[in-house]
Amino acid sequence: MNDLDALRFRDPVRARALADALAHHVRRARRAADRPVAVMHVCGSHEQAIARFGLRATFPEGLEVIMGPGCPVCVTDVPEVDEAVALARQGVRIATYGDMLRVPGTAQSLADARAAGARVDVVYSISQAVELARSLDEELVFFASGFETTAVATAAVVLAGPPANFSILSAHKYIPPVMEIVAEMPGTRIEGFLAAGHAATITGWGVFEPFVARHGVPVVVAGFEPLDVLAGLVRLVELIADGVARVDNAYPRCVDQHGNRAAQAVLWKVFAPIGGRWRGIAHVPNGNLRLLDTYARWDARRRFTIDLAALWDHAPPALVQHCQCGDIMAGIASPHDCTLFGKACTPDAPVGACMVSTEGTCRIWHQYGGQPDLRSIRRGARS
Amino acid sequence: MRDLRFLRPVDERITLKYGAGGRAMRALIEQIFADGLGEVDDGGVGLAAMDDGAVLRIGDRWLVITTDSHVVQPRFFPGGDIGRLAVAGTVNDLAMMGATEPLALTCATIVEEGFAREELERIWASIRQACLEAGTTVVTGDTKVMGRGELDGLVINTTGVAITDRFVRDNGLRPGDRLLVTGTVGDHGLAVMATRNELALEVELASDVAPINGLVRAALAAGGDGIVAMKDPTRGGLASALAEMAGKSRVGLVIDERAVPVKDAVRAAGELLGIDPLLVANEGKAVMGVRAAVADAVLEALRRHPLGRDAALIGVCIDERPGAVVLETGFGRRLLGEAEGELQPRIC
Numbered sequence: 112m113n114d115l116d117a118l119r120f121r122d123p124v125r126a127r128a129l130a131d132a133l134a135h136h137v138r139r140a141r142r143a144a145d146r147p148v149a150v151m152h153v154c155g156s157h158e159q160a161i162a163r164f165g166l167r168a169t170f171p172e173g174l175e176v177i178m179g180p181g182c183p184v185c186v187t188d189v190p191e192v193d194e195a196v197a198l199a200r201q202g203v204r205i206a207t208y209g210d211m212l213r214v215p216g217t218a219q220s221l222a223d224a225r226a227a228g229a230r231v232d233v234v235y236s237i238s239q240a241v242e243l244a245r246s247l248d249e250e251l252v253f254f255a256s257g258f259e260t261t262a263v264a265t266a267a268v269v270l271a272g273p274p275a276n277f278s279i280l281s282a283h284k285y286i287p288p289v290m291e292i293v294a295e296m297p298g299t300r301i302e303g304f305l306a307a308g309h310a311a312t313i314t315g316w317g318v319f320e321p322f323v324a325r326h327g328v329p330v331v332v333a334g335f336e337p338l339d340v341l342a343g344l345v346r347l348v349e350l351i352a353d354g355v356a357r358v359d360n361a362y363p364r365c366v367d368q369h370g371n372r373a374a375q376a377v378l379w380k381v382f383a384p385i386g387g388r389w390r391g392i393a394h395v396p397n398g399n400l401r402l403l404d405t406y407a408r409w410d411a412r413r414r415f416t417i418d419l420a421a422l423w424d425h426a427p428p429a430l431v432q433h434c435q436c437g438d439i440m441a442g443i444a445s446p447h448d449c450t451l452f453g454k455a456c457t458p459d460a461p462v463g464a465c466m467v468s469t470e471g472t473c474r475i476w477h478q479y480g481g482q483p484d485l486r487s488i489r490r491g492a493r494s
Numbered sequence: 495m496r497d498l499r500f501l502r503p504v505d506e507r508i509t510l511k512y513g514a515g516g517r518a519m520r521a522l523i524e525q526i527f528a529d530g531l532g533e534v535d536d537g538g539v540g541l542a543a544m545d546d547g548a549v550l551r552i553g554d555r556w557l558v559i560t561t562d563s564h565v566v567q568p569r570f571f572p573g574g575d576i577g578r579l580a581v582a583g584t585v586n587d588l589a590m591m592g593a594t595e596p597l598a599l600t601c602a603t604i605v606e607e608g609f610a611r612e613e614l615e616r617i618w619a620s621i622r623q624a625c626l627e628a629g630t631t632v633v634t635g636d637t638k639v640m641g642r643g644e645l646d647g648l649v650i651n652t653t654g655v656a657i658t659d660r661f662v663r664d665n666g667l668r669p670g671d672r673l674l675v676t677g678t679v680g681d682h683g684l685a686v687m688a689t690r691n692e693l694a695l696e697v698e699l700a701s702d703v704a705p706i707n708g709l710v711r712a713a714l715a716a717g718g719d720g721i722v723a724m725k726d727p728t729r730g731g732l733a734s735a736l737a738e739m740a741g742k743s744r745v746g747l748v749i750d751e752r753a754v755p756v757k758d759a760v761r762a763a764g765e766l767l768g769i770d771p772l773l774v775a776n777e778g779k780a781v782m783g784v785r786a787a788v789a790d791a792v793l794e795a796l797r798r799h800p801l802g803r804d805a806a807l808i809g810v811c812i813d814e815r816p817g818a819v820v821l822e823t824g825f826g827r828r829l830l831g832e833a834e835g836e837l838q839p840r841i842c
Contacts, residue, residue, distance in 0.1 A: 164824075222509065477831065
C-alpha cells in the first residue's frame with residue numbers, strides 16, 4: 112500500500128460520516144430491543160486499531176464492541192509455554208516472537224527462563240530463525256505461534272526444507288473453530304462477528320458461510336485502518352438491524368470469496384487441525400495446528416523428550432487463580448471486573464496472557480486506558 | 495514533588511525491564527538506589543527528584559551535574575555511534591536542567607579484551623566531533639580493560655558539569671501551559687531497532703543523536719522564565735517524558751497526535767514492527783512546557799535553529815485528570831500509556 116492509500120483510509124472527515132452512520136444503524140437495531148447491540152471482533156489487530164485511534168470515544172451509546180479470542184499469544188495455553196520453558200531449561204536454544212517471551216507458564220515464562228540462564232532468541236520471522244539455525248552447530252527450536260496467517264509462513268519454511276538442526280514447537284491456532292465455541296457459549300449476547308481481514312485473505316470470506324448458516328448471526332470481514340474498522344462495524348450493525356444473517360466483505364481490496372488457494376494448499380500440506388485447549392476459553396475441537404507425520408523430523412515434540420516434571424518443583428503462582436483472562440477473552444467480563452488488573456497484574460509483571468501481548472485485551476486497556484469516557488475533556492481549561 | 499504514579503516493589507531478580515526507563519526503573523531507583531542517599535538542601539535538586547540531573551547551590555548560582563553510562567548494540571548505527579551518544583546524552587541532560595554551557599565532561603571507559611584499536615579511534619573521533627558541536631571537552635577519565643566475555647565490547651560513562659543562573663525542572667507545568675517538541679520523534683529508537691534486527695527496509699532511517707544545548711539556549715533566550723519544564727525524551731520516548739512531566743506537575747496533558755512530528759520512514763518502520771514511535775528513544779530532542787504567552791516566540795526561536803526546524807506545538811496542560819496524557823488521534827481520544835517492560839515487536 113502506498114502513502115496515499117494509507118491516508119485515504121485515515122481520513123477523519125470520512126470517519127465522522129461513518130460514525131454518524133454507525134449511530135443511525137445502532138438506533139435502528141435497538142428499536143426492537145432495550146439492551147445494547149453487542150458485537151465481537153476476533154482479532155487483536157482490530158482491537159489495536161480501535162484502541163490506538165481512540166475509536167471507542169466515537170462509538171455511539173448502545174453499541175458494545177467486545178474483543179474475542181483474537182490474540183494468538185493470549186490463547187497460547189500454559190502447557191504449551193511449559194513445553195518451551197522445559198526445553199529451554201534442558202539447554203535447548205529457543206527462538207520465538209518477542210511477545211511470546213512473557214507469556215506465563217505454570218511456573219515460569221521464557222523471559223524468566225532466560226533471566227535464569229536459558230538461551231532464548233527473539234526473532235521477527237521464522238526465516239530469521241532458520242538463518243540463525245544455519246549459523247549454529249547446535250539444535251534450535253522455533254516456538255511458533257499465530258493463527259492461519261502466520262502458520263502459512265511456518266508451513267512454507269517446512270516445505271523449503273530447513274536445516275537439520277532446526278525444529279518447530281507449534282502453538283499455531285486456527286480461528287474458525289473457536290468462533291463456533293464463542294457463538295455456542297451459554298448466555299452469549301453476541302449478535303454479530305467482525306472477522307479478521309488478514310486471516311480472510313488466506314481463507315477467503317466463504318469460510319464463514321457454514322458458520323453463519325449454523326448460528327444465524329452475520330459476519331463481516333474488515334480491514335485494519337480506522338476507516339476499515341468503522342465501515343465494517345457500520346455494515347455489521349446494518350445487517351443486525353435488518354435481521355439478515357450473511358457474510359459480508361468490507362475488505363474487498365484484499366479479500367475475496369475463496370482466498371489464497373496456494374497458501375491454503377501450503378498450510379494443509381504441512382499442518383493438520385487437532386483439538387486443543389485455548390488459554391481461558393475451552394478445549395477447541397480442530398483449534399490447534401500440528402505438523403503432519405511427513406514432517407515429523409522438524410517437529411520438536413517428536414525430536415526431544417520434553418521433561419515437564421522438571422518444572423513442577425515450583426508451585427504455580429497463586430495469583431493465577433484469580434486471573435479472569437478466560438472470561439475477558441470470551442467477552443463475558445471486562446478487565447475492570449478483574450481484581451488483579453492494573454494492580455497485581457501489569458504489563459511489566461503480567462499474571463495472565465491478556466496482559467502479556469500488545470494485542471491482549473488487558474494490555475490494551477492498561478496501555479490505552481481501557482474505556483474511560485474521554486468525551487468530556489475540555490482543552491485548555493483555563494489559561 | 496513526589497510522583498503521582500504507583501510503583502511496584504522491585505522483584506527478586508533484576509531483569510531487563512528495570513533498564514527500560516519506565517516505571518520499573520523508577521521503582522528500582524526509589525526503592526534501592528535513592529534509599530538514604532541523594533538529599534540536597536538549599537533549594538537544589540537531588541536524586542529523589544529523578545530529574546535529568548542534580549542541582550547544587552554555589553553562592554547565588556547553581557552547579558548542575560549529571561552522569562550517564564552508554565552501551566548500545568550495534569555500536570555504529572545510521573546517524574551516529576556510541577561515542578556521539580555518550581557526549582550528546584550527557585550534554586543534553588545538562589541542557590534539560592537549563593544548563594546549556596557545559597564546563598567539561600569526564601569519560602570513564604571499560605573495554606573488553608581484544609577490542610580493535612581502529613574501532614576505538616573511530617569512536618573517539620566522534621567523541622571529539624560531538625564535543626566540538628557542544629562547545630565542551632573531556633577533562634578527566636578512567637580506563638579499565640576486562641577479560642574477554644566479561645562485558646560486551648565497550649561501556650562508556652560520561653559525567654557533565656555546568657554552572658547556570660537559573661535552572662529548569664521537569665515539574666513546573668500549570669493548566670494552560672503549552673507543550674512543544676523540538677523536532678521529529680522516534681528517529682533514534684527505530685533506526686537502532688531496524689539495524690539491530692537487520693530489517694531490510696526500503697526506507698532510510700537515521701538516529702537524531704546530537705548535542706542540543708545550543709538549541710535549548712536559543713529557546714531559553716526567547717522564552718526566559720516562560721519555559722517552565724524540560725525533558726529529553728530518551729528511553730521510553732515522548733510518551734514516558736510526557737507522563738513523567740504530567741505526573742510530577744500534577745496536571746493533565748492533551749496532545750494532538752497529528753501535530754507530533756514523525757518522519758514518514760519512522761512511521762512506516764514503526765507500523766511494520768508494531769512499535770509506536772512515541773514510545774522509543776530520541777537522542778537529539780527535547781519536550782518543553784512553556785507559558786502560553788511565550789509559546790509562539792519559543793517555537794519561532796526553535797525553528798530558526800538548524801536542529802529545531804521541525805519543532806511543533808503539540809499540546810496543552812489542563813486541570814482535569816492530573817497525571818494523565820490524553821491523545822487526540824483525529825478519530826477519537828485515548829490515554830497515552832508509558833512504555834513498560836522491554837519493547838517487543840508484535841507477531842502480526
